[in-house]
Amino acid sequence: METQTKQKLFEQASSWVLEAGENIRQQMEQPFKVETKAGPNDLVTELDKETEKFFVEKINSTYPDHKLFGEEGFGDEIKTLDGTVWIVDPIDGTMNFVHQKRNFAISVGIYQDGVGEIGIIYDVMADVLYTGIRGEGAYKNGKRLDSLSKPQSLESSILCINSFWALRNKRVSEEGIHRLVEKVRGTRSFGSAALEFAYVAEGIIDGYLTMSLMPWDIAAGIVIVDEAGGITTQADGEPVNMLEKNSILTSHKDIHKEIVSEYIELKK
Ligand code: 2AM
Numbered sequence: 001m002e003t004q005t006k007q008k009l010f011e012q013a014s015s016w017v018l019e020a021g022e023n024i025r026q027q028m029e030q031p032f033k034v035e036t037k038a039g040p041n042d043l044v045t046e047l048d049k050e051t052e053k054f055f056v057e058k059i060n061s062t063y064p065d066h067k068l069f070g071e072e073g074f075g076d077e078i079k080t081l082d083g084t085v086w087i088v089d090p091i092d093g094t095m096n097f098v099h100q101k102r103n104f105a106i107s108v109g110i111y112q113d114g115v116g117e118i119g120i121i122y123d124v125m126a127d128v129l130y131t132g133i134r135g136e137g138a139y140k141n142g143k144r145l146d147s148l149s150k151p152q153s154l155e156s157s158i159l160c161i162n163s164f165w166a167l168r169n170k171r172v173s174e175e176g177i178h179r180l181v182e183k184v185r186g187t188r189s190f191g192s193a194a195l196e197f198a199y200v201a202e203g204i205i206d207g208y209l210t211m212s213l214m215p216w217d218i219a220a221g222i223v224i225v226d227e228a229g230g231i232t233t234q235a236d237g238e239p240v241n242m243l244e245k246n247s248i249l250t251s252h253k254d255i256h257k258e259i260v261s262e263y264i265e266l267k268k
């Protein structure tokens with residue numbers, strides 16, 4: 001994507017994200033309906049849907065040739081990543097949104113022919129905007145993120161890991177995960193994949209390991225972590241597939257290989 005086009009698209013996308021965040025802050029004071037989707041832990045609210053529709057309308061009227069791939073399904077049916085595709089999670093961390101009224105984010109990744117060009121993650125209640133533009137660095141509220149250039153060891157790392165996945169999952173041996181949890185300095189779990197990616201990019205956590213995320217949970221985060229100097233793959237080190245569910249390991253470069261080779265054991 002041409003630099004000037006990308007810059008304009010970035011500015012437009014950022015202003016919509018901030019506007020959507022302002023709408024959420026205003027409306028969340030009113031009572032809203034909470035529904036479940038796939039199960040009792042899979043929540044959706046009117047504000048998730050309304051926020052996705054906001055992006056669909058803006059993108060359709062401004063960039064009719066762009067597509068939107070979003071969690072709530074108001075966008076396009078996406079079978080390939082050809083062309084310009086906005087991969088949007090209107091509220092990432094919906095459980096936090098419902099229970100805590102904080103620690104949730106709007107996540108927007110813009111991909112051109114499958115390549116992540118722009119990543120925007122907005123921590124709505126903290127009013128913090130994490131951004132990345134391919135080839136131009138990662139930023140937090142406009143300030144360059146550069147702490148991933150410092151060396152990092154696993155012993156001194158904080159790892160984000162969802163206890164649910166660490167205790168029970170179909171793909172990876174729990175024994176390896178348990179050894180990993182004992183090896184690192186500490187573990188955390190914030191409940192918003194987008195924010196966990198943003199924190200890796202910021203260097204306030206060193207890695208995030210999880211067994212099942214959808215493209216809209218990770219599209220923006222991958223661009224931002226890449227631009228901050230980190231690396232993202234599936235948990236077994238294979239490349240991420242942006243059209244499917246993935247396991248994810250996103251981290252500082254220095255600890256990524258060691259986690260994959262020493263601690264991730266695929267179940268037979
Ligand atoms: P969401 O809030 O947009 O649904 C919580 O650990 C993180 O994982 C959140 O980013 C959440 O996104 C995502 N998540 C929750 N359940 C999931 C599932 N079944 N598959 C994929 N991602 C999920």
Ligand code: CA
Nearest residue numbers: 071089091092
């Ligand atoms: Ca969501």
